[in-house]
Amino acid sequence: MAKQYEAVTVYAPASMGNVSVGFDLLGAALAPVDGSLLGDRVSVAPGEQGLSLHCCGPYVDVLPAKLEDNIVLRCAEVFIEKLGLEVPGLKLVLEKNLPIGSGLGSSASSVVAALGALNAYFGEPMSQDDLLLLMGELEGMISGSVHYDNVAPSYLGGMQLMLAQRAQPLPSFDNWYWVVAYPGITLSTAKMRALMPQQVDLSIALTFGQQLATFIDASHRQDEAGALAVLKDVVAEPYRAPHIPGYLAARQHLQALGCAAVGISGSGPTLFAVARTRDEADAAAAYLQDHYLLNERGLVRVCRLAQNGIEVSKGEV
Numbered sequence: 001m002a003k004q005y006e007a008v009t010v011y012a013p014a015s016m017g018n019v020s021v022g023f024d025l026l027g028a029a030l031a032p033v034d035g036s037l038l039g040d041r042v043s044v045a046p047g048e049q050g051l052s053l054h055c056c057g058p059y060v061d062v063l064p065a066k067l068e069d070n071i072v073l074r075c076a077e078v079f080i081e082k083l084g085l086e087v088p089g090l091k092l093v094l095e096k097n098l099p100i101g102s103g104l105g106s107s108a109s110s111v112v113a114a115l116g117a118l119n120a121y122f123g124e125p126m127s128q129d130d131l132l133l134l135m136g137e138l139e140g141m142i143s144g145s146v147h148y149d150n151v152a153p154s155y156l157g158g159m160q161l162m163l164a165q166r167a168q169p170l171p172s173f174d175n176w177y178w179v180v181a182y183p184g185i186t187l188s189t190a191k192m193r194a195l196m197p198q199q200v201d202l203s204i205a206l207t208f209g210q211q212l213a214t215f216i217d218a219s220h221r222q223d224e225a226g227a228l229a230v231l232k233d234v235v236a237e238p239y240r241a242p243h244i245p246g247y248l249a250a251r252q253h254l255q256a257l258g259c260a261a262v263g264i265s266g267s268g269p270t271l272f273a274v275a276r277t278r279d280e281a282d283a284a285a286a287y288l289q290d291h292y293l294l295n296e297r298g299l300v301r302v303c304r305l306a307q308n309g310i311e312v313s314k315g316e317v
């Protein structure tokens with residue numbers, strides 16, 4: 001008798017690439033403290049002949065007009081082909097909860113939710129390490145480069161450091177709040193990467209290496225002052241900051257409000273601020289709500305790290 005498959009839904013949290021100090025190597029998953037969703041959901045269920053995709057959610061209108069250009073369908077095609085699966089019919093639903101080109105890891109969230117749901121639906125045929133590598137490849141197909149600093153934390157949770165072939169969790173500081181603000185405009189990752197020079201000065205390379213090494217060491221030793229002292233981006237931010245409306249002014253104000261660090265989330269335009277108390281986080285959020293948002297599509301969230309990565313549940317979106 002043919003195996004009966006059951007519908008499954010996966011939620012994949014938003015993520016901040018780079019975290020200032022680890023360009024393309026370090027990322028963190030986000031969980032709003034108010035319990036709201038900040039990430040896409042994809043469900044996979046038995047369907048009629050072939051693959052079908054239905055999209056819904058608050059940011060459905062910014063998805064590619066043609067369904068065949070949606071990365072979720074590509075994920076299903078690649079997954080099925082790679083594993084040589086016989087699939088009579090598959091119904092996919094994408095609930096698009098993240099804005100595109102935001103710096104919140106929007107395409108990564110769709111990729112992680114889709115591949116996570118497909119793997120769960122088919123009984124986990126792929127190992128965690130192999131699935132992560134596939135997630136990075138698919139993210140690379142649409143963002144212009146293979147980088148894991150969004151897919152790894154969205155899939156695995158917390159803060160993740162990308163080593164040569166696998167992700168390694170990095171302890172963070174439990175008292176930190178991560179306040180994120182998306183102004184409501186789109187900046188494509190590929191264009192924000194094109195702003196950066198292809199060659200890096202030796203002095204910049206040395207500072208980058210030293211800061212990343214110091215941050216990793218300080219995080220493991222829970223040396224908060226040591227970690228904060230080097231939470232700075234010398235590689236991408238100098239080239240990107242002038243192209244993000246209001247970023248430099250907001251950074252200055254947030255520092256004056258007492259935020260311990262401020263940086264660009266991924267390639268922007270979302271910014272993040274580290275606050276060490278809830279009062280400080282709320283003050284930063286109020287400032288950003290009034291001064292950083294450019295339209296009604298913008299959002300501000302006070303977050304902790306999403307420690308568990310994806311959430312798998314039974315049934316459809």
Ligand SMILES: Nc1ncnc2c1ncn2[C@@H]1O[C@H](COP(=O)(O)OP(=O)(O)OP(=O)(O)O)[C@@H](O)[C@H]1O
Nearest residue numbers: 070071100101102103104105106107110143188189
């Ligand atoms: N399900 C999807 N979610 C998001 N983007 C998608 C999806 N399917 C296709 N795309 C396309 O992928 C591209 C994603 O571009 P880009 O990498 O700049 O955005 P992003 O992943 O939202 O960036 P960020 O990491 O800054 O949030 C866009 O051209 C978008 O139309």
Ligand SMILES: N[C@@H](CCO)C(=O)O
Nearest residue numbers: 017024147189266267
């Ligand atoms: N590390 C990537 C993240 C994109 O979200 C970049 O900064 O281009």
